[in-house]
Amino acid sequence: MMNIGIVCYPTYGGSGVVATELGIALAKKGHKVHFISYSQPFRLNQFNENLFYHEVNVNDYPLFEYQPYESVLASKIVDVAIYERLDILHVHYAIPHASVAYMAQQILKSKKIYLPYITTLHGTDITLVGRDPSFEPVIRFSLNESNAITSVSESLMKETLQTFKIDNKIEVIPNFINIEDYMKPHSPCSKKHYAPNGEKILIHVSNFRKVKRVEDVVAVFNATREKVNCKLLLIGDGPERPHIEKLCRESQYHADVISMGRIPNPMDILCLGDLFLLPSETESFGLAALEAMAMKMPVISTNAGGLPEVNINGVTGFTSNVGDVNEMSENAIKLLSDELLLSKFKTNAFEQAKKFDVNIVLPAYEKLYKKVIEKQKIVF
Ligand code: GMT
Secondary structure: OOEEEEEOOOOOOHHHHHHHHHHHHHHHOOOEEEEEEOOOOOOOOOOOOOEEEEEOOOOOOOOOOOOOHHHHHHHHHHHHHHHOOOOEEEEEOHHHHHHHHHHHHHHHHHOOOOOOEEEEEOOHHHHOOOOOOOOHHHHHHHHHHOOEEEEOOHHHHHHHHHHOOOOOOEEEOOOOEOHHHHHOOOOOOOHHHHOOOOOEEEEEEOOOOHHHOHHHHHHHHHHHHHHOOEEEEEEOOOOOHHHHHHHHHHOOOHHHEEEEEOOOOOHHHHOOOOEEEEOOOOOOOOHHHHHHHHOOOOEEEEOOOOHHHHOOEOOOEEEEOOOOHHHHHHHHHHHHOOHHHHHHHHHHHHHHHHOOEHHHHHHHHHHHHHHHHHHHHHHO
16 A cells, blocks of 8 residues: 655646545545645545645745745645655646655655655646746656656647657546446435426536636527527636626526536536536546536537547537537537437446546556556665
């Protein structure tokens, strides 16, 4: 069994969710997992004797316009590595975690302790933020220094290799779900609450950032609602939410849209849905789509980034070019007005989700950890 440090963002977002679910799954297998973050990751909401959480607190000082979070995080990693005897550090999201991991590794080396680190790329760390020249040299360096790099999709792996000069190999380990969790009974409220007259339920879950193109969700819903009696549930919160709610209020179908904000467990709502909408500008993987599919929901998404690796066009849902709301609406109407077709797509979505089960994906991470630890023992 290994002592594993995990650094991640605790906020609502795919990378934090994947890091937390990975840590929980590793802990259940008997590994000791130490989360290091600036607040408790929101999905780290269960007890396990193998799970530990180390909070990074940055003290305020009048001199700082920007608090030196990276320095404090590096110091915390050093502390945890020494006293908890970490075998490996796994950082999720390259910025700034990969360069902080490198810094911690160097400090530990000076104390004759060797801590290998693995960087998992999640998407916007490469596709949006990472491209920014103000980050590029640091990202490239800290990726090349990583003892291993993983990417959550083939598409992100290729994009990273095109964007940065990376000499290191990038291993694709896709995101995952625990399919067993999705097979348990869920909803605390019945479908009738949202769809009293048997309306179909469309769902969108995201952090309401521009990249999610939530206005396209509204456009697809409005066009679909013209032909099919349906409701739209919007789950999540973020910078675009006020603008989206304004759009919905101006629509003739405003009474059919429910904007719920963040909910503790999306499964409680996903189990009510008939169709999931994810019209993102870019999506390295689309964990939200996979979670919906695990709940037997077909997906209407774009074909951007890694989405086609998850949502198979014409099988588990449909994929369209970014912004093609007409095609997305036509596909939504086609699915929702044909019970047989909808039921077939629901089954297909579930079957596809099973391929991303934790029991299939987790061993790939464990194997990589062992390989990296063994290799470093030889080098050091
Ligand atoms: O989608 C976001 O804005 C959040 C972001 C994150 O880093 O938390 O999500 C990224 O990582 C997820 C987990 O690997 C992927 O499923 C998302 O596709 C990816 N988001 C983008 O690429 C926009």
